[in-house]
Amino acid sequence: MPAPSNPDPRPARQEISVWDRVARMDDFKKLLAARKAFVIPATIFFVVYYFALPISVGYFPALMQRKIWGPVNIAYLFALSQFLVAWLIAYLYVRAARRFDAYGEAVSKDLEHIVAEGN
């Protein structure tokens, strides 16, 4: 009998493997959906924001050289903002990941029930 918290990776003798059972759980589906809902838009955003920097510096130099804070120009502030945006997205991800972890724990609990009931 596999320990509930650490299922045997290959319980192949059952008709439906543990993995298939987990994959069909609502909590697992919610976990995947929640992850997708955060990761896909966040990835698109940071990739677009990052490449906006070399593109605007390369193709709109006049705009980027405009000074807006004493001697400091837009190009420098834009580059600096990349650091803050990267940190912000990391922070938002860690916050969103608490929900992923909660769904993951729910999946483990559901799995314990299944194992306890002997299928």
Place this chain on the structure above:
Amino acid sequence: MTTTLVLFLAFIAITLGITAWAAKRSGSTASYFAANRRISAWQNGVAVAGDYMSAASFLGIAGLIAFFGYDGFMYSVGWLVAYLTVLLIVAEPLRNTGKYTMADVLAYRLHPRPVRAMASLSTITVSTFYMIAQMVGAGALVALLLKGSGISFTTAVVGVGLLMIVYVVFGGMIATTWVQIIKAILLITGTILLSFLVMAHFGFSFGAFFSAVTQVHYHLPDGTEVVKDFLTPGLRYKPPYGALDLISLGMALIFGTAGLPHILVRFYTVPDAKTARFSVVWAMALIGGFYIMTTFLGFGAATIVGRDYIAKNGGNNMSAPLLANALGGSIFFAFISAIAFATILAVVAGLTITASTSFAHDVWTNIIRHGQEHNPGEERRVARIAAFVVGAISIAIAIVLGPTANVAFLVALAFAVAASANLPVILFSIFWRRFNTTGAVMGLVAGLLASIVLIFIGPSIMTVDAPTVAPAARHMIQHAPIFPLENPGMLSIPIGFIGAILGTLLSKRDLAGEEKFVELQVRANTGLGAEKAVAH
């Protein structure tokens, strides 16, 4: 000079002490390859930063900013943003489904032998090229920093090479991790001190600092004095291909960092995916802080030391040490030099253990021995021999290339291969059910070949040099470049992805592999059945 040498020796003594301590704890396979998976989030985060911030970053980017201002700073942005790919997409699934190497994840539901063979080839290629670039840089740098001590380029390369072999062969992943942690702490401390002194020089006035940055004086090679605004883009990356090259470089960084084997293996050293996640956050705090501070290092060197002086005293890689000398005297110069030395050692140790682990685990145990050790401890023994061989080969190649060789392209190549060959197959094997073995092999081959060929026909290898250039520093092929960009990412990354997609779609569906995709997906997202930390 003597102080520098003393600090170098102190760092060597401390790290050898750690290696001796780690050697007693590296008695099992999991401890040797993955530090028992007991490294904590902050420790791993600091170690990732230490593994990643190479001498090329510390000395190279400071030098780029000192010489080319804004363009150098823009170059440094991508190094942090790249960690979002690691954090959001790769780190947690990798920790949940792998054991010791990048290939573990790929081999999970595909035919293990061809996939491991190609993934290991890619891993060893990336790590060795990166290492040779570091070793050549290390040799030149150590010889320069210890000028007058009689230590030559060759001695320096052999010394650095032997130390990294000792760390890895005897101390395994535990020693490598702690060398990286100490290095990262030293590097951040040194950078903060140096930034503080730069700002003190300007009376802690950002206005005064940036005003000076907008009026940097230096002389052109023909002797005319120029005054440039160093906040203005375009001093290095010029038309027609400057912008494209920067975008191409950005692609290699953003998609390549998450495919760098020596970064990926660090996530096997933590207990679980959640710890892996927090370790990336720690790494991002340090890496971001460091690259922001390159502003002070680079602009400080440009304004306080001056481009003319740096050019006459060792060239742009010496910007940070010379700035330290100008602001804090010879003791501070020695301290910053020792940090540069520590930086090199930590990075090459990480590369050595990654290449040797891949050989031992992927090639030896899984391909040659079909997944079973014939004798207990065999995998570790093979890894130690491989570490020695990889180290010796890198030392030999670095010595043959010599101190003036143009090796920056090897770093570009490493990132390009990681982005074009490794990342597509990692992503597809985790996220695309239909993906199969042919797709993985085709993706790896296409990405690897495209990167190498495009570098080879690009301006890093093919350029017509002016007659004044010294023979050793000349480009390998004296011909106008066929491919115009130094960084092949823009073309090689799509080629890698297309190779993986076409290989999959044009070959038969692997139904067994697709069935195992469910298992991989569950494991990647929940951590069920993941490798556990080793109990005390």
